[in-house]
Amino acid sequence: MNDRIAHALTKLFDRHRIVFWYDAKQELRGDFEALSLPAVEKLELTNNEYGIKYKILREQPESKFLLYREGPQPQDLDNWLLDVQLAHGEFRTDQVAIWLSELELGLEFADLVQVHAEFFQAIRRREALKKLLKADDTAGQIRLKMLAVCTGSEPRMDAVVENLLQELADDREEKIKLVARCSLNDFLWEQMTRCYGYKSDEPGIRDFAIELFKSCYAMGTDGPMRLTGDALVFLKRWKDSRQFEGAFEKLSGECAGVLGIEQHLDKRDFRELIDLDYFRLIDQKIISDLVRAVITRTASSGDVAIWVRQRRQSHWYREYRHLYEAVDYAAQFIRALGEAKLDMDSLVDGVQRYSRFWFQIDQLYRKFTYHVRMSGQASLMGTLTDQIENLYSNNYLLKLGDRFQTFVNAATKWEASPVRNQKEFFEHWVRPFLRKDNKVCVIISDAMRYEIGDELLSRIRQEDRYSAELEPMLSMLPSYTQLGMAALLPNKELVIAEDDTSAVLVDGQTSQGTANRTKILGRAINQRATACKTDELMAMKGDDCRALLRDHDVIYVYHNRIDATGHKRDSEERAFEAVEEALEELIRLIKKLTGANASNLLVTSDHGFIFQNRAIDESDFSGVDAEGDQILFRDRRFVLGKGLAATSSLHTFTPEQLGLGGQVEVQIPKSINRLRQKGSGSRFVHGGASLQEVVIPVLKINKKRQSDVTVVEVDILRGASSVITSGQLAVNMYQAGPVTDKIQPRVLRAGIYTEAGDLISDSHDLTFDLSSDNPRERELLVRFVLTRKADEANGQEVVLRLEEKYKDTSNWTTYKSIRYLMRRSFTSDFDF
Numbered sequence: 001m002n003d004r005i006a007h008a009l010t011k012l013f014d015r016h017r018i019v020f021w022y023d024a025k026q027e028l029r030g031d032f033e034a035l036s037l038p039a040v041e042k043l044e045l046t047n048n049e050y051g052i053k054y055k056i057l058r059e060q061p062e063s064k065f066l067l068y069r070e071g072p073q074p075q076d077l078d079n080w081l082l083d084v085q086l087a088h089g090e091f092r093t094d095q096v097a098i099w100l101s102e103l104e105l106g107l108e109f110a111d112l113v114q115v116h117a118e119f120f121q122a123i124r125r126r127e128a129l130k131k132l133l134k135a136d137d138t139a140g141q142i143r144l145k146m147l148a149v150c151t152g153s154e155p156r157m158d159a160v161v162e163n164l165l166q167e168l169a170d171d172r173e174e175k176i177k178l179v180a181r182c183s184l185n186d187f188l189w190e191q192m193t194r195c196y197g198y199k200s201d202e203p204g205i206r207d208f209a210i211e212l213f214k215s216c217y218a219m220g221t222d223g224p225m226r227l228t229g230d231a232l233v234f235l236k237r238w239k240d241s242r243q244f245e246g247a248f249e250k251l252s253g254e255c256a257g258v259l260g261i262e263q264h265l266d267k268r269d270f271r272e273l274i275d276l277d278y279f280r281l282i283d284q285k286i287i288s289d290l291v292r293a294v295i296t297r298t299a300s301s302g303d304v305a306i307w308v309r310q311r312r313q314s315h316w317y318r319e320y321r322h323l324y325e326a327v328d329y330a331a332q333f334i335r336a337l338g339e340a341k342l343d344m345d346s347l348v349d350g351v352q353r354y355s356r357f358w359f360q361i362d363q364l365y366r367k368f369t370y371h372v373r374m375s376g377q378a379s380l381m382g383t384l385t386d387q388i389e390n391l392y393s394n395n396y397l398l399k400l401g402d403r404f405q406t407f408v409n410a411a412t413k414w415e416a417s418p419v420r421n422q423k424e425f426f427e428h429w430v431r432p433f434l435r436k437d438n439k440v441c442v443i444i445s446d447a448m449r450y451e452i453g454d455e456l457l458s459r460i461r462q463e464d465r466y467s468a469e470l471e472p473m474l475s476m477l478p479s480y481t482q483l484g485m486a487a488l489l490p491n492k493e494l495v496i497a498e499d500d501t502s503a504v505l506v507d508g509q510t511s512q513g514t515a516n517r518t519k520i521l522g523r524a525i526n527q528r529a530t531a532c533k534t535d536e537l538m539a540m541k542g543d544d545c546r547a548l549l550r551d552h553d554v555i556y557v558y559h560n561r562i563d564a565t566g567h568k569r570d571s572e573e574r575a576f577e578a579v580e581e582a583l584e585e586l587i588r589l590i591k592k593l594t595g596a597n598a599s600n601l602l603v604t605s606d607h608g609f610i611f612q613n614r615a616i617d618e619s620d621f622s623g624v625d626a627e628g629d630q631i632l633f634r635d636r637r638f639v640l641g642k643g644l645a646a647t648s649s650l651h652t653f654t655p656e657q658l659g660l661g662g663q664v665e666v667q668i669p670k671s672i673n674r675l676r677q678k679g680s681g682s683r684f685v686h687g688g689a690s691l692q693e694v695v696i697p698v699l700k701i702n703k704k705r706q707s708d709v710t711v712v713e714v715d716i717l718r719g720a721s722s723v724i725t726s727g728q729l730a731v732n733m734y735q736a737g738p739v740t741d742k743i744q745p746r747v748l749r750a751g752i753y754t755e756a757g758d759l760i761s762d763s764h765d766l767t768f769d770l771s772s773d774n775p776r777e778r779e780l781l782v783r784f785v786l787t788r789k790a791d792e793a794n795g796q797e798v799v800l801r802l803e804e805k806y807k808d809t810s811n812w813t814t815y816k817s818i819r820y821l822m823r824r825s826f827t828s829d830f831d832f
Helices: 002-015 029-034 049-059 082-087 095-103 107-115 123-132 139-151 157-169 174-181 185-196 205-220 229-239 245-259 261-266 280-295 301-311 317-339 347-375 382-410 422-435 450-461 481-487 513-524 534-538 542-551 562-566 572-595 788-793 826-830
Strands: 018-023 040-044 064-070 089-091 440-445 466-474 494-496 504-506 529-533 554-559 600-604 628-634 639-644 650-653 665-669 695-703 714-717 728-735 746-753 764-768 779-785 797-805 812-822
Touching: 002 018, 002 029, 002 089, 002 095, 018 029, 040 049, 049 064, 049 082, 095 107, 095 123, 107 139, 123 139, 139 157, 139 174, 139 185, 157 174, 157 185, 157 205, 157 229, 157 245, 174 185, 185 205, 185 229, 205 229, 205 245, 229 245, 229 779, 245 261, 245 280, 261 280, 280 301, 280 317, 280 382, 301 317, 317 347, 317 382, 347 382, 347 450, 347 466, 347 572, 347 695, 382 650, 422 440, 422 466, 422 481, 422 600, 422 695, 440 572, 450 466, 450 572, 450 600, 450 695, 481 494, 481 504, 513 529, 513 554, 529 534, 534 554, 534 572, 542 572, 554 572, 562 572, 572 600, 639 650, 714 797, 714 812, 728 746, 728 764, 728 797, 746 779, 746 812, 764 779
Parallel strands: 018 064, 018 089, 040 064, 440 554, 440 600, 529 554
Antiparallel strands: 466 695, 494 504, 600 695, 628 639, 639 665, 650 665, 714 728, 728 779, 746 764, 746 797, 797 812
């Protein structure tokens, strides 16, 4: 007790020179007598008031005094020291007074402390409150801070509610029970009414949560609502909070069931829901209807793209991203196939048309299939997947394969000039660098077909200071790894070995393995060349990697992700996942090389591939098997041998026709047919002469010294009026130009602020990534909901501000802003 009295008195003496102590119950004399305070003189009042008054005011006007009286305070008329007491401090020894003194609160807050005595019983709560208190706090502000202590939150009403909702989601009730025990319930629900318009005969945090979801959903669907616009702003902030998003998601699911949202959504058009994301069911409804619209062709590819882009702002987009992307790619695929004219006049015409247009159909099919697989929603996407598979296999792959096969059959020599043949790669693309005394790195990614090279091109161009060009190249036939890898080396003659290995000799030297390929490279350029695998190079330290480039003029780096995955029967279904992994690995590899001072890079492939996600039909297999004098090697898409027997299902090439030396003949199944082969997969195949297998990419990559990437500009279109007269403001944002590889998307945060910087509306995270050339399609309508704080700015100018993050920090800087005059009448209170 003595320590508490000493502590309380010390705080009083920090503010007062003279402190009065009335021991009304005459039970604290011992504490007074035992008390010792530095630089404070203790005096007892025993009918000596006049002398003491003279001493403390005249004789020692700077000294500190503790004046103790055993008994109650005299009546004012009998109190000779009343004027001194009123000018200085009084130490009261009841519990409330001690708490007030400890918290440095005035006596005017005695009733507040008395009413909420349970709160002040705990020293931890008192200490937490004291850290929050300010000298000019009102009773309401103190109670709000007490709520903050009880709920473990910041002293803001929205923070208090977020923490109470988190507790509700966790199926706990310690915090809300503490609020009740501390007699703060009435204050809590008064604030809920004031801030959000929540009223109930039996208020509760669960009831508030239900009403919150109900009202905000009603606001978006023109239904009746009881809460204010501030409730909508709160809900938006709450669901976008990383700290509390788990609670939002759980309570959203519970409230959806209570409110019968699924039944309500069944009656609505999904277009009415595009801007709403309060329930997971909304995304499920939109996706289900989008799938149906694409299947029935009742929505255009452009509309689907816009709706999917709008849903990227949805809270649930991350969860359903693969489904949205799959639907978008399906719509693009159907449009692209519908517009494609799969006609050609010659073999070279087919190769050129494929490298300009048709490859996009393969790319869209791959992206659709990948996202369906990653979504894990085979049943939902079943009908659409079957439709896309049938269109791809029957209307595109088979039709294109059959048409191109007619020119393959007619070809006397395997070439498509002016498209370069694979065996010319070194002389045409590598040798020019050496003639100029420039170093070059060549990356060969096994089975990277042309459409994958196109996506890699786009990804590289999006990197700052990187430029890239893409050309098609015609692979060797058969389009298999050993021959393709050999053709990419410097060569005068390529010969397929006359054994069962399918190995290829380059000018008499075997090309199997990196060691032999290094020898072939070194022989061509005076030993200043080497070859290695991707994982070996990626494992090198920076100095070792720089030394490798310093000591060699040509480096071949072999990358194998796609073929290694697709060639195994147990993993071939993951071929398109492997493509995504390969693209990421190649970007890292390119950066590793440029980081080691490589400035010239070539990326190419040994061959392409055909992949069909569905099980292969019996009709896709060749009707007959290969026969001949000697069968050396057979695969799903080619046969090597001597004296091969002619058949209508297979086309035979002599080595001379294929630009090969030696005596080994080649047969390939026509169009996209497969040969039967035990123990191997049939969905991922290569070796034949389809465009997907033989048109391969050559990317020429250069790293510049100066930055060449910019971010797209965005403008705010004010409209006809610069005055805000209601509780909402709709504003058009305009993306100044289309996004390209080098003009990248801009991510902004938009809100309306007072001159003092206080946010008075909801906040919107906006991504401007539109690629349309049509200016009208690059406008984005944003609707702001004003909060109750906006009333305080009535008659003043406010600022609509677009902000963006400063580099990779959490700090926001103003990008653009415009001013509005706030002029709201009382009728604006009825907007919600």
